Amino acid sequence: MNTIPKHVASRTLTEVKWNATLLGDDVVDAVRKLKEQPGGDILKVGTGGSFSRTLLEHGLVDEYLFWLFPVIAGSGERLYDGIDTTDFDLIEVKRLTNGVVGLTYVPNAR
Structure with missing residues (x-):
């Protein structure tokens, strides 16, 4: 798990560590771009919250x-x-x- 790239959606963080990248302000566009890249599945852990709703609303799941x-x-x-x-x-x-x-x-x- 430590070597798997991580992408973080946050309204408050300005930097992340532990093999992670911030998605930025436009998470919809960022996730679309991730989905276009080769390399396998994207896993989002957890079900609730505004980020989950945003992904569902934009057909990204x-x-x-x-x-x-x-x-x-x-x-x-x-x-x-x-x-x-x-x-x-x-x-x-x-x-x-x-x-x-x-x-x-x-x-x-x-």
Whole structure:
């Protein structure tokens, strides 16, 4: 993990370390340019927040992996508050022995 290049979206940072690069003020353009480069997949860790909403709104997410844990928590924010309905197709299910389920979705092309 230490050698993998990291790209940081931030409204407050002016510099980053640990093999990282700031995406800059126009994160949509920066992510589009990253997607055009050769080299494999781009992984964004975490689901909520304005950056996730921005990526979804601009069609920059090719695949979602949601891990479903058998725990109920009674608080927290909605993952994509303010986003209109987006349909997805389930393409893979991974079931772990501890009850955790990994669900892989792609945006619906309809």
